[in-house]
Amino acid sequence: MEQPSPLPWLIDRRRFLQNVTGVITGVLVAGSPLALLAPSRSWAIELGSLSSDEGTTLMAMLRSLAPHDHLEDAAYAMVVKGIDRKAGQDQALRTMLKDGLSQLNADGPFAGQDEDRRVALLRRIEATPFFQSVRVDNLMMLYDTPQAAALCGYEGEVFSKGGYLYRGFNDLKWLPDPPLADAGPLDL
């Protein structure tokens, strides 16, 4: 099994040494967790395996697999970049992706279809290794983005802030507290 990578698709200097095969661009939504960090709200990802069309198709597929209306395109674009990067190291994966994406576009651009149509097309290929590979990579990478964390209310690591001990691990107030005998004291 390939080792999962944390967030290397954000900044990967090795990419500059490779040929650029495609580009996807967009604009960060106001209030995006990345907007605070990025120097500009415009974003672009350069692809090293997939073409711009393939990248766009893949992004539409990712959004159909995990349709979060309030999740901005930049989050899905990070997954496109992550998958593109994996494909750069794995010829078999690259071939599978290109074939699978081209099949999705067989009856006209997949990205241009409405959601019902896209879902119907995906249902047809649900059992294929291509679909499963993209689905699993999407799970792994999409929910590791700062935007998905913000959307789902996940605060992530808190070691740098001293843990949740004083940051709400027991702040639930809509149920009574269990008796001390079945829990334990806070060590202050």
Added chain:
Amino acid sequence: MPTFAFDDDAVTVIIGSGAGGGTLAHELTRRGIKVVLLEAGKREAPETFSQSPNEAFGMLTWLDPRSQSGDWSVARDFPTLPVWHCKTVGGSTVHWTAASLRLHEWELKPATTFGRMAGSSYVDWPIPYKELLDYYRLAEKRMYVTRRNGIPGLPASNNFKVFYQGAKKLGYRKVHTNYMAINSRPQDERSICLQQGFCVQGCKVAAKWSTLYTEIPRAEATGKLDLRVGAQATRIEHGKDGRVTAVLYRDAEGREQRQKARLVCVAGNGIETPRLLLLSDSARFPDGLANASGNVGRHYTRHTMGFVWGVFDHPVHMYRGAVLAGLVEDETVHDARRGFAGGYHLELCALDLPSFPQVGMPYGWGRDFARTIESYANMAGMLIVGEDVPRADNRITLDPVRRDRWGLPIPHLHVDEHDNNLAMRHHAQERGNMLYEAAGAKQVLFGPPPPATHNMGSCRMSADRRDGVCNSHGQTHDIPNLFISDGSQFTSSGSANPTLTIVALALRQAEYIAKQMTARAI
């Protein structure tokens, strides 16, 4: 730290540095016994643990390929990762969630308690419960287990408050924040739990017991430990008298090394331990070492597992706090009226966001799936941990085709779930469903069993040498100076998370080995 010579045949070689191997290394070295400890992984430390769940997974996990077959759902849901254990100094005590449960007396006598069960291969454990209990007490002191020896329980997290409310409304009586090898107060020169929720990524403040920073440094301090990291055992050699004499391994640079040994103890987790014995076949032992009875790799058990997720109207933030700090003990009984044999625990559980869709609900996609994930902050979670019925053909074998990077056959896992497991999982999920509904859940979801973290039984101990691989001390029936020192030696799974029992057995085994050495019996 001493480096013992490759041809020093007075050393004990321990393979694997987790709960079994790490504890045994400390216990032997503090008695003056020279130990070479081979660990396939690297050495991390609280300072180097990653706070990215995906990165931590890549850093700590045993990712060498395994193949698999059988009707278990893991084959479908996690085709490339059927088991999840560690390859790092400290083994799976680095990523474990620290629930430290005892087996019950009746769980050590499953053949007697459950009676004849078609399609199972139960035998009773060859160890008297009273004796095991003594070592449980020692292990609990060593690991500073909460709710034992006067150590206070962990405080209630949000996730536990929901769990507790539902459990009490259902009428459960033994519900608490679990027996945890996580500091509820400063002790053992380690911090209290800061409720980070990052148990599985390695505890950054070492509040959780792990051989990485407890047993292993103490063993090093004796001057008798030679820990070799990046050292993967590939073969155990034997002499003309049939006793083992040396361990072949690949060092961190990939070179083959041969370490001579007086004694070899295998603690490579339930998959790699039987694999190594099978890889060590010879003209004298054509079916592998310690395999005269044909039991090496057989009777492989995990636990009957599954997740239950409750979705509520209000926030829970289950990821905040010690992951497994909650337990219902009431279902850990054998009551045939429930329609299955054996018992199970309901344990509090949380998954971080990146892991939740991968492990907690691994096959979803589309609108419903996305909506579920979006309610993550309002979710409470629990894990079912129950008896897994052993079957002779649920087993670890050598893959006939696929090879690892050293050209050795990769392990193949075959698991067909017994109907008893299915009945138990169904019962436990229903109870979990009722529990969360009693606490006010608007929706309850079930997650399938995750990749197996509790790997047991594949070199089991038995009173009769025809039924298993080793005796009650982990000493193999066939080869007196070859020992099994991890969960592979369990005769059955019971319903307790295995680490406490592994540590208790390692403490007991160390005493036995020291006595046998003094008596020149081994």
